[in-house]
Amino acid sequence: MKRTFAIVRAQLRASITLALQYRVEFIVEGALAILWIAVTLVPVLVVFGTRSAVEGWSFPEMLLVLGWFVALKGVLEGAVSPSLLAVIEHIRTGTLDFVLIKPADAQLLVSVAKLEPWRIIDLAGAGLIFTYAFAKLGRGPTAGEVLAAGAMLLAALLVLYSIAILVVSIAFFAVRVDNLLYLFQSIFDVARWPSTIFRGALAVVFTYVLPLALMTTYPALALLGRLRLLTGLGALAGTLAFAAFSRLVWSISIRRYTSASS
Amino acid sequence: MSLRAAVKAYPALLRTGFASAVAYRAEFLIWMFSTNMPLIMLALWAAVARSGPVGAYTQAGFAAYYLCTLLVRLLTGSWVVWELTMEIRQGTLALRLLRPMHPLLAYSAENLAAVPLRGIVAVPVLSILLWAARQQLGHDPVLWLMLVPALLGAWLLTFLVMALIGTLALYLESATSIFEAWLGISAVLSGYLVPLDLFPKAVQQVALVLPFRFLLSFPVELMLGKPTREHALALLGGQWAYVALALLATNLVWRAGLRRYSAYGG
Numbered sequence: 001m002k003r004t005f006a007i008v009r010a011q012l013r014a015s016i017t018l019a020l021q022y023r024v025e026f027i028v029e030g031a032l033a034i035l036w037i038a039v040t041l042v043p044v045l046v047v048f049g050t051r052s053a054v055e056g057w058s059f060p061e062m063l064l065v066l067g068w069f070v071a072l073k074g075v076l077e078g079a080v081s082p083s084l085l086a087v088i089e090h091i092r093t094g095t096l097d098f099v100l101i102k103p104a105d106a107q108l109l110v111s112v113a114k115l116e117p118w119r120i121i122d123l124a125g126a127g128l129i130f131t132y133a134f135a136k137l138g139r140g141p142t143a144g145e146v147l148a149a150g151a152m153l154l155a156a157l158l159v160l161y162s163i164a165i166l167v168v169s170i171a172f173f174a175v176r177v178d179n180l181l182y183l184f185q186s187i188f189d190v191a192r193w194p195s196t197i198f199r200g201a202l203a204v205v206f207t208y209v210l211p212l213a214l215m216t217t218y219p220a221l222a223l224l225g226r227l228r229l230l231t232g233l234g235a236l237a238g239t240l241a242f243a244a245f246s247r248l249v250w251s252i253s254i255r256r257y258t259s260a261s262s
Numbered sequence: 263m264s265l266r267a268a269v270k271a272y273p274a275l276l277r278t279g280f281a282s283a284v285a286y287r288a289e290f291l292i293w294m295f296s297t298n299m300p301l302i303m304l305a306l307w308a309a310v311a312r313s314g315p316v317g318a319y320t321q322a323g324f325a326a327y328y329l330c331t332l333l334v335r336l337l338t339g340s341w342v343v344w345e346l347t348m349e350i351r352q353g354t355l356a357l358r359l360l361r362p363m364h365p366l367l368a369y370s371a372e373n374l375a376a377v378p379l380r381g382i383v384a385v386p387v388l389s390i391l392l393w394a395a396r397q398q399l400g401h402d403p404v405l406w407l408m409l410v411p412a413l414l415g416a417w418l419l420t421f422l423v424m425a426l427i428g429t430l431a432l433y434l435e436s437a438t439s440i441f442e443a444w445l446g447i448s449a450v451l452s453g454y455l456v457p458l459d460l461f462p463k464a465v466q467q468v469a470l471v472l473p474f475r476f477l478l479s480f481p482v483e484l485m486l487g488k489p490t491r492e493h494a495l496a497l498l499g500g501q502w503a504y505v506a507l508a509l510l511a512t513n514l515v516w517r518a519g520l521r522r523y524s525a526y527g528g
Contacts, residue, residue, distance in 0.1 A: 025436070046456045050317070186296040
């Protein structure tokens with residue numbers, strides 16, 4: 001366990017140092033991140049210019065969902081996707097060999113291989129959105145609510161990461177899947193709305209099949225103190241099962257890997 | 263190269279472009295499915311309109327708007343900016359410069375050749391969906407006729423802006439970042455996320471004179487039968503004026519940039 005942490009720390013330090021070399025890129029990409037947060041907010045601002053609530057969600061409550069969305073999107077595009085895109089490239093060119101011969105778990109190594117540190121702006125933006133939302137609500141969350149939201153956030157991150165690992169596992173069977181990861185990134189945009197927005201078949205898909213809506217809705221409900229304990233525990237159990245499943249698929253897939261050069 | 267030779271070579275380029283789109287059909291479909299933002303926005307507005315219409319839009323109105331938006335987006339999409347910046351960075355642009363045809367013309371053939379295939383996939387599906395909201399579509403055949411030059415203008419403007427920003431890679435390293443910024447602003451001001459007439463008056467006034475609405479909102483408005491014939495004609499003129507302007511700017515930037523271009527790895 002201690003060794004695992006040491007590896008993660010070393011990998012993270014290396015990837016952050018690497019990314020920080022490009023200072024102009026840091027500033028430019030940071031400015032772009034701010035622009036995209038603003039673009040994300042525009043539709044909601046327009047909607048709440050005409051309505052005071054949508055499907056039971058008021059403006060500040062909707063902002064909480066959007067805040068989680070901005071934060072998770074930052075993590076997905078700043079940490080999960082870059083690393084896993086690198087894996088796909090490794091598989092295609094055969095350089096995954098160099099990862100596999102290292103005396104550590106391959107999944108761990110590839111998962112923290114590459115970072116885009118400027119996406120930290122997304123987390124800061126999410127923090128601002130939360131602050132504003134709670135100022136509008138006229139109250140702060142209790143310690144218990146923050147704790148529950150934290151647990152839900154961890155679950156959401158784990159699901160996000162597991163889906164990405166599943167997508168990457170496909171790369172062992174089909175070569176061109178980098179755009180599959182982009183497809184997932186674009187489908188993730190669904191998570192910007194609370195799950196109750198969706199009706200009919202879409203509601204089923206985004207709750208049970210691809211639990212995107214829950215990733216942002218549950219943490220937001222937890223912050224509002226509206227998440228039922230049983231629902232929360234169910235979500236945690238489901239998440240753990242899903243993570244175990246993706247780990248299983250990864251280890252089956254990696255057994256199929258034959259270096260591109262052999 | 264003479265214009266006549268270019269005209270003669272263009273159909274062959276279109277055929278090879280179409281063939282390569284068919285060859286990579288799985289990738290092609292995945293990229294198409296990545297364009298889902300109009301549907302996500304539709305989910306929100308449909309929920310909002312459940313409690314009554316918003317402005318001029320009922321639930322069916324929103325459905326028609328966003329399905330048309332999706333269709334126009336799919337039919338007018340290009341990717342030249344990514345290819346151009348990459349080829350400039352890697353130096354492979356030199357290969358294109360050797361050929362007896364303007365590289366931008368060749369790019370335009372490759373990008374244009376993908377449109378029919380996208381149409382084959384998108385038009386039937388979206389037509390079925392739009393059938394349910396057919397009351398919301400325009401009834402004036404003249405406006406539907408004007409849709410043809412409007413779509414062509416939208417495609418050309420999209421392509422030329424991409425080519426223009428991509429050409430900037432001859433001067434700058436962060437040309438793709440400029441394009442990202444363009445994408446963000448255009449998502450708001452072209453009506454991609456929210457119909458322009460739902461914005462506050464001040465924003466509408468600004469959006470009215472900028473080029474963004476001609477990329478997307480204008481063809482959609484024609485499909486929904488919103489403008490009068492005279493107004494639509496004026497808008498068409500505005501769109502093609504922007505096309506001419508973009509063509510001129512691209513040409514200037516390209517010529518000046520090429521003079522300072524020296525391929526890497528020579």
